Amino acid sequence: MRIIIYELLKYNDMLKRTLILLTVALIAVTSCKKQEENQPPSKPKLLTPAKGAVVAPESITFSWEASTDAEGEAMEYDLAVSSDSVDWKYFSAGSAISKTIANKSGNGSYYAFEIGKKYYWKLSVDSKDEGGQITGSTESDVVSFYTSPSGVANLSKTSGDGFVNLAWTDPAGLTRVEVTFSPAVASITQPITVNPGVGKVELQGMQNETLYRFYVKAYNSLGHTSKPDTIKALPLSLTLIHDNEFNIYTTVQIGTQTWMRENLRATKWQDGTLMKDNWGLMYSVADQSNVYGNYYKRPDYWNGKNPCPCGYHVPSDADVLTLERFLGMPEADLLIETGVNRNDRGRLEKVGSSIKSKTGWIDYQGVSGNGLDLYGLNISPAGFYDMQTKEVKGQGSSAYIPTTTKSSENSTGTYFRFLYYDKDGITRWDYSWGGERYTIRCVKD
Numbered sequence: 520m521r522i523i524i525y526e527l528l529k530y531n532d533m534l535k536r537t538l539i540l541l542t543v544a545l546i547a548v549t550s551c552k553k554q555e556e557n558q559p560p561s562k563p564k565l566l567t568p569a570k571g572a573v574v575a576p577e578s579i580t581f582s583w584e585a586s587t588d589a590e591g592e593a594m595e596y597d598l599a600v601s602s603d604s605v606d607w608k609y610f611s612a613g614s615a616i617s618k619t620i621a622n623k624s625g626n627g628s629y630y631a632f633e634i635g636k637k638y639y640w641k642l643s644v645d646s647k648d649e650g651g652q653i654t655g656s657t658e659s660d661v662v663s664f665y666t667s668p669s670g671v672a673n674l675s676k677t678s679g680d681g682f683v684n685l686a687w688t689d690p691a692g693l694t695r696v697e698v699t700f701s702p703a704v705a706s707i708t709q710p711i712t713v714n715p716g717v718g719k720v721e722l723q724g725m726q727n728e729t730l731y732r733f734y735v736k737a738y739n740s741l742g743h744t745s746k747p748d749t750i751k752a753l754p755l756s757l758t759l760i761h762d763n764e765f766n767i768y769t770t771v772q773i774g775t776q777t778w779m780r781e782n783l784r785a786t787k788w789q790d791g792t793l794m795k796d797n798w799g800l801m802y803s804v805a806d807q808s809n810v811y812g813n814y815y816k817r818p819d820y821w822n823g824k825n826p827c828p829c830g831y832h833v834p835s836d837a838d839v840l841t842l843e844r845f846l847g848m849p850e851a852d853l854l855i856e857t858g859v860n861r862n863d864r865g866r867l868e869k870v871g872s873s874i875k876s877k878t879g880w881i882d883y884q885g886v887s888g889n890g891l892d893l894y895g896l897n898i899s900p901a902g903f904y905d906m907q908t909k910e911v912k913g914q915g916s917s918a919y920i921p922t923t924t925k926s927s928e929n930s931t932g933t934y935f936r937f938l939y940y941d942k943d944g945i946t947r948w949d950y951s952w953g954g955e956r957y958t959i960r961c962v963k964d
Contacts, residue, residue: 557590557592557646557654557655558588558589558590558655559646559655559656559657560586560587560588560594560644560645560646560655560656560657561586561587561588561657562586562657562658562659562660563583563584563586563596563642563643563644563657563658563659564583564584564659565581565583565640565641565642565659565660565662566582566583566584567580567581567582568581568640568662568664569662569664570662570663570664571663571664571665572664572665573664573665573666573667573743573744574664574665574666574667575666575667575746576622576632576633576634576636576666576667577621577622577623577632578619578620578621578622579619579620579621579632579666580617580618580619581598581617581618581619581620581640582616582617583596583616583617583642583659584616585616586644586657588646588655590646590654592646592647592648592654592655593614593646593647594614594644594645594646594647595611595612595613595614595644595645595647596611596612596613596614596615596616596618596642596643596644597609597610597611597612597642597643597644597645598610598611598612598618598620598640598641598642599640599641599642599643600620600630600638600639600640601638601639601640602636602637602638602639603639604639604661604663607641608630610628620632632666633666634666634667634668634669635665635666635667635668635669635692635739635743636665636666637663637664637665638663638664638665638666639661639662639663639664640661640662640664641658641659641660641661641662642658642659643656643657643658643659644656644657644658665741665743667743667744667745667746668690668692668737668738668739668741668743668744668745669690669691669692669737669745670690670735670736670737670745670746670747670748671687671688671689671690671696671735671737671745671748672687672688672690673686673687673688674686674687674735674748674750675687675750676733676750676751676752678725678752678753678754678755679754679755679757680727680754680755680756680757681723681724681725681726681727681754682721682722682723682724682725682754683722683725683731683733683752683754684719684720684721684722685698685719685720685721685722685733685735685750685752686718686719687718687719687735687748688718689715689716689718689737690737690745692739692740693715693737693738693739694715694738694739694740694742695712695713695714695715695737695738696712696713696714696715696717696735696736696737696738697710697711697712697713697735697736697738697744698710698711698713698720698733698734698735698736699711699733699734700731700732700733700734701731701732702729702731704722704724704725704726706724707722707724725754726754727754727755727756727759728753728754728755728759728767729753729754730751730752730753730765731751731752731753731754732749732750732751733749733750733751733752734747734748734749735747735748735749735750736748751765753765753767755767758770758771760779760828760830760831761828762783762784762785762787762789762826762827762828763785763787763788763789763790763791763828763829764785764786764787766784766785768780768781768783768828769781770963771894771895771896773842773845773846773894773895773896774841774842774845775841775845776838776841776842776845776962776963777962777963778842778896778960778961778962778963779827779828779831779960779961779962780895780896780897781812781897782811782812782813782899782901782958782959782960783812783813783815783826783827783958783959783960783961784808784809784812784813785813785826785827785828786800786802786804786813787826788824788825788826789824789825789826789827789828789829790824790825792824794815794824794826796820801815801816801820801821802814802815802816802956803815803904803906803909803956805904805910805911806911807911807914810899811899811901811902811911811914811958812901812958812959813958813959814901814903814904814911814956814957814958815921815956815957815958815959816956817921817932817933817950817951817953817957818833818921818922818923818933819923819925819931819932819933826959826961827959827961828961830963830964831961831962831963831964832923832961832962832964833921833922833923833959833960833961833962834920834922834923834960834961834962835922835923835924836922836923836924836933836934836947837924838922838962839920839922839934839936839947840853843864843865843870843945846865846868846870846873846874846894847865847868847870847873848864848865848868848870848945849865849868852864852865854947855947856926856947856948856949857946857947857948863944864944864945864946864947865943865944865945866942866943866944867943869891869943869944870943870944870945871890871938871939871942871943871944871945872890872891872943873890873891873892873893873894874890874892874893874894874896874897874898874938875889875890875891875892875898875900875918875938876889876890876892876897876898876899876900877889877890877891877892879899879900879915880900880915880916880940881900881915881916881940882940883940883941884941888900888915888916888939888940888941898918898920898938898960899918900913900914900915900916900917900918900938900940901914901918901919901958902914902915902916902917902918902919903917903919903955903956903957904955904956904957905954905955906954906955906956907954915940916939916940916941917937917938917939917940918937918938918958919935919936919937919957919958920935920936920937920938920960921933921935921950921957921959922934922935922936925949926949930949930951931951932949932950932951932952933949933950934947934948934949934950935947935948935949935950935957936948
């Protein structure tokens with residue numbers, strides 16, 4: 520009996536030792552596993568575009584909150600974009616928390632975003648150890664957004680005495696157009712809602728000589744709005760016009776023609792582009808350009824561009840001949856070009872004096888050089904701008920009227936008209952000197 524008890528006690532001790540060893544081994548293994556486990560980065564939170572947002576398709580900036588990593592390891596993000604949430608295009612964002620993607624290929628990231636479409640985006644983030652090995656990955660939720668729908672096309676304006684009219688072409692899927700403008704007019708409620716198929720709005724009661732900016736937005740069936748199309752308009756009384764930059768000019772009717780009474784001050788062509796060529800600006804602004812206008816390269820350098828206000832053009836030689844006939848220029852003098860007496864055209868009839876301004880011309884041998892300005896054309900003695908000295912010359916003593924007409928195919932210049940302080944006639948000359956710039960008068964189409 521003693522032997523049995525002894526063996527049982529001995530076995531019990533062995534069992535205890537075995538259990539202790541197993542426990543120690545289990546603790547060691549568990550500890551080893553805890554040391555080897557690496558927590559993935561936190562789930563990225565997408566910020567913009569937010570769910571259901573409507574954004575312009577030209578360039579979209581995606582942004583998110585930075586993830587956190589329990590081990591403090593470096594993290595890198597990959598942005599994914601899709602038009603159907605099935606096929607995804609991936610863009611590396613590195614460690615940044617935003618990424619801009621354009622819908623035109625270039626130096627940056629590109630995706631073919633279209634107007635008025637639904638898109639999806641998501642983000643994945645990887646944590647990496649010092650050796651660059653990925654130790655954990657997490658993916659965000661998927662967020663959908665929309666690109667803004669099409670705006671109106673062919674937006675145009677006409678304006679006049681107390682009114683502004685806008686016209687446009689409706690986009691497909693349109694439910695309404697909203698028009699707003701500033702500054703506000705008390706008698707007009709905004710926004711102005713226009714139904715599909717109308718394509719215009721006509722506004723009365725606008726203040727003359729006030730520049731208005733109009734904003735035209737199109738809405739689709741989802742209630743999404745397009746990026747506003749903008750246009751400016753400047754209502755004016757019947758005798759006033761403006762150029763592309765809204766410089767205002769007075770006009771006068773002489774016979775069958777309507778002329779600007781002032782020299783041009785524009786720095787952009789009628790199409791809105793800057794007057795510039797490979798050699799720089801095609802105009803010069805002088806100290807008294809606010810009085811005499813700007814000075815421009817000859818018309819034969821313009822490549823057919825028009826610097827005048829809408830509905831007006833730089834006169835042709837024929838336009839000026841029409842004016843001169845009305846002023847009383849003898850038919851025998853009309854086509855004379857400069858000769859021994861450079862101002863003999865219409866001298867006896869004082870055709871030149873009849874359109875020269877009443878002030879600004881210097882005297883000649885004690886006699887005033889000022890004109891009579893019988894018709895309100897107000898040709899002032901602006902002189903010309905010398906490109907070599909960068910200064911105005913002949914101011915007070917001469918005026919130049921360029922035309923767009925060449926005397927022949929081989930001509931390197933165009934016909935000009937010259938008026939002088941000491942002469943009563945008008946010189947007609949095919950002028951080709953390229954080192955000077957001249958003021959411009961415009962005539963109605």
